Amino acid sequence: MPADLAVIGLGHHGLPLAQAATAAGVGTIGYDTDPRPVAELAAGRPPVDGSLTAAEIRRMLAAGFRPVTGPAELGRVRTAVVCAPTPPGPDGSLDLTAVTDAARALAARLRPHTTVLLESPVPPGTTEGPFRALLEAGSGLRAGRDFHLAYSPGRLDPGSRTHGFAGTPRVIGGLTPACTESAAAFYGRLTDKVVRARGPREAETVKLLETNFRHVNIALVNEMAVLCNELGVDLWDVIRCAETKPFGFQAFRPGPGVGGHGVPVDTVGAHRPLRLVELAGQVNERMPQYVVQRSATLLNEHGKSARGARVLLLGVTYKPDLADRQGSPADEIARRLMDLGAAVSYHDPYVPDWRVRDLPVPRADSLYEAAAHADLTILLQHHRTYDLQGLSVKAQLLLDTRGATPAGAAHRL
Known part of the structure; x- marks a missing residue:
């Protein structure tokens, strides 16, 4: 043809x-x-x-x-x-x-x-x-x-x-x-x-606006996650209630970082920078570090040190139910945990092999056994195949960065 x-x-x-x-x-x-x-x-x-x-x-x-x-x-x-x-x-x-x-x-x-x-x-x-x-x-x-x-x-x-x-x-x-x-x-x-x-030019700027809209709103809710944790407020319940407003609000949810192929553009050639987008990028780029800080604090609260701790990362792709790892925050989180001396392993049904710093990361074959063995399990991506209710029972300590677990079943971001 x-x-x-x-x-x-x-x-x-x-x-x-x-x-x-x-x-x-x-x-x-x-x-x-x-x-x-x-x-x-x-x-x-x-x-x-x-x-x-x-x-x-x-x-x-x-x-x-x-x-x-x-x-x-x-x-x-x-x-x-x-x-x-x-x-x-x-x-x-x-x-x-x-x-x-x-x-x-x-x-x-x-x-x-x-x-x-x-x-x-x-x-x-x-x-x-x-x-x-x-x-x-x-x-x-x-x-x-x-x-x-x-x-x-x-x-x-x-x-x-x-x-x-x-x-x-x-x-x-x-x-x-x-x-x-x-x-x-x-x-x-x-x-x-x-x-x-x-x-x-207008059509090109549509893409600029749509991409930056996503990153700015994710940055806002990521900052809210940090604030709510400090205040002892359940952000996920806040979002649940806020999204019932039929006008003037669109729900975004926090996470361990922002992945995907669309990168925020905070400056265009010689034109003036988009300051809000620049700030949003800085906020989102700090989220992997924040996840690691929360992880170290949780381990410490349970009498364990990050050094030598067995940490299991669940879901290392940038989006659920896809194998695409473009921009996934999992890589930086793994590197930072390794720098603290943690022994990192992972589970992801869509990623058979994963390397960090050109070294293979051990892959868990049995999810429940690995979670039971790990000192800390961190949910980075919520794939549909994950039974989070069962996982919360098996895991010694579970940090949910996606707000996907039942209320009270895990520590949420």
């Missing part, structure tokens, strides 16, 4: 897009410069982050999806969507290297009348600035005249059973009105609702 769509970048954004397009009957190729994920997908094996199952990959392949490493394929499609990763660089700003590489690869093969879409998180102004310049310089074509160019922020809730691709509205901002409509026509085949932004 000839391909209508090229998804450039087969990571946590690109692969679900390719899945949705293939399911909608769009002939799709997935392009990635890394041959490893391409080979794994071509063989029908799922990605390591667990975002798609082997059965889902096989259905995509059966429907005509083709993962490729050859850039020549990019010149044969009508729509190209760049989903390259933009991880934080050493200074905290987004690293656009993969996006610029994707733009160059596409530009060399770009044909007139192609619709080019950028989904990667980028600073406002990127689409109509450096991204557009690379496409035009490499192709000799002009955006808005010879090909369509637009930005659409990636919106995914990995592992969600309620917010699927089709049911999540897509925001689109095109370089020209015609660019916007071309992008809307494409996404309209995949989603139930398309929202038109005024332009690319």
Whole structure:
């Protein structure tokens, strides 16, 4: 089947897009410069982050999806969507290297009348600035005249059973009105609702706002967790009551840290910093240290020292019921516990192997036996498979950083 769509970048954004397009009957190729994920997908094996199952990959392949490493394929499609990763660089700003590489690869093969879409998180102004310049310089074509160019922020809730691709509205901002409509026509085949932004900068800033909204609100409730512990107040009961307010409040819950692929952006180029976002980042970055402090205090209150203590960490992924460990606070918590002299082990049904400081962390095979043997068990991620009532009975000492255990069954964050 000839391909209508090229998804450039087969990571946590690109692969679900390719899945949705293939399911909608769009002939799709997935392009990635890394041959490893391409080979794994071509063989029908799922990605390591667990975002798609082997059965889902096989259905995509059966429907005509083709993962490729050859850039020549990019010149044969009508729509190209760049989903390259933009991880934080050493200074905290987004690293656009993969996006610029994707733009160059596409530009060399770009044909007139192609619709080019950028989904990667980028600073406002990127689409109509450096991204557009690379496409035009490499192709000799002009955006808005010879090909369509637009930005659409990636919106995914990995592992969600309620917010699927089709049911999540897509925001689109095109370089020209015609660019916007071309992008809307494409996404309209995949989603139930398309929202038109005024332009690319507005669409890019939607992603900035949505990501920072999450981090700022998590920071607020994380600070409340520390305060409530000092006051002897049950924060989880406070949240339960507060979320009954039908207006002006949205419930967020504290945790051991903030994981995930969306990183807060507290400064954009030469523009003034977002001070609230900067402060929120500092609050959230302190949470792993706070969890370790609470752990040491609990051990001390029960006549034990952190040095030599057996500590079991439950759930080391960033989100429940997924294998994705991107940004998980478990790594820093394990390192800090090791620095105190604790003997750290872990249990996670989705993570068969885990290394900290390039050393393997012992994995518990039997959850209940490991909890009974450990001086302290810390719930970092609440997977559905965990029977927390039974665990609270077996564990010598249980610290619940997710508020998931029954009231009174564990020490809560």
